Amino acid sequence: MIDHAHDLACVRDATERLLTAVAKLDNASLAEPSRLPGWTRGHILAHLARNADALVNVLEGRPMYASAEARDADIERDAPRPLDTQLTDLRETAARFQAAGDAPADWSRTVELRNGVTDSASRMPFRRWAEVELHHVDLGIGYELEDLPDEFTDREIDFLAERFAGHKDVPSTGLSAGNGRTWTTGGGAEGAPVAVRGTAADLLGWLAGRRDGSGLTTNGALPKLPPL
Template sequence: MIDHAHDLASVRDATERVLTAAAELDNASVAEPSRLPGWSRGHVLAHIARNADALVNVLEGRPMYATASMRDADIERDAPRPLDVQLADVRESGARFQDAGAAPADWSRTVELRNGVVDSASRVPFRRWVEVELHHVDLGIGYELEDLPEEFTRREIDFLVERFTGHPDVPSTQLTDGTHAWSTGRASDKPEVTVTGRPADLLGWLCGRRDGAALAVDGDSLPALPPL
């Protein structure tokens, strides 16, 4: 069962971690490339802030973004700002998200995200947690997939495995870290591929942040996953 209050607290803690780490940067390093192609660290910080406001929209029954082009334009507009402005924006937008999450609400209701995706309102805090944690890694400032909370890594693997389950372009695949096992891809009585590795490497492959070179593959080659 999803515990939205627990996830809201986890989002708050993750936001503090990224703020503390980013505070060690300077204006020059904020303008340097992040690990995301075409984005500086300023783009990543701007996205973290604007995503918080977008998810407030979701919780309050408004469209997540007015348009896809406006989402992109807002990030481009905010990316060049100096570090102190970036940090203040991440902090203040994060507080707005926490306030929206604390408001009395029916957490079992269905909400709409980008591109017509729908989900339970109760999962919105976890979706925000994903944004903060993975984009902290994307900043490339010493926080790695191995540093993610164990609970987060397991749940995000669960989430991504579910997302690819039944996808016609993904072969029937079993994943294991030696303790837990997951199945994803096309339905089959027997997996076509078994992928084994550390949780951080499994997550990195599933979320497109690692190429899977550290994973062991039994069967066909490592499946190519569709973009998220």
């Protein structure tokens, strides 16, 4: 069972880690490339702020974004802002998300995200947690996949393994981590089952498109995953 209150607390902790790390940067470093192709660090911070507002929209029954074009335009508009403006925006939007999460609500209801995707309202705090943690890594400022909380890593692997389950382009794939956890995913493509082993951080990096899988071992070719 998903505990949205627990996940909201985890979002708060992850956001504080992010804010503390970002506060040590300067304006010049925000203009430098992040680990995401085509995005500076400023783009990532702008996206995180706008995503918080978008998830407030979801929780309050409004469209997540006015349009895909508006989402992209807002990120481009906000990416060049100076550090103090970025930090203020991150804090204020994080507070709005926490307030929306703390409001009395039916957490079992179904909500709609982008592109017609639906999910339980109770999953929104975890989705926000994933945004904060993974994009903190994407900034390339010393926070790595190995630094993520163990609980988050296991649950995000759960989420991504479920997302790729039955995908027509992914063969049946078993995942094994050094912590003893196992998962299965894929199964929609022809071919012999593939066994993939590695650290939880490397498995997550591969599934989330943050690592190329070179740190993993397999009994065959490493499956090519579709984009997230």
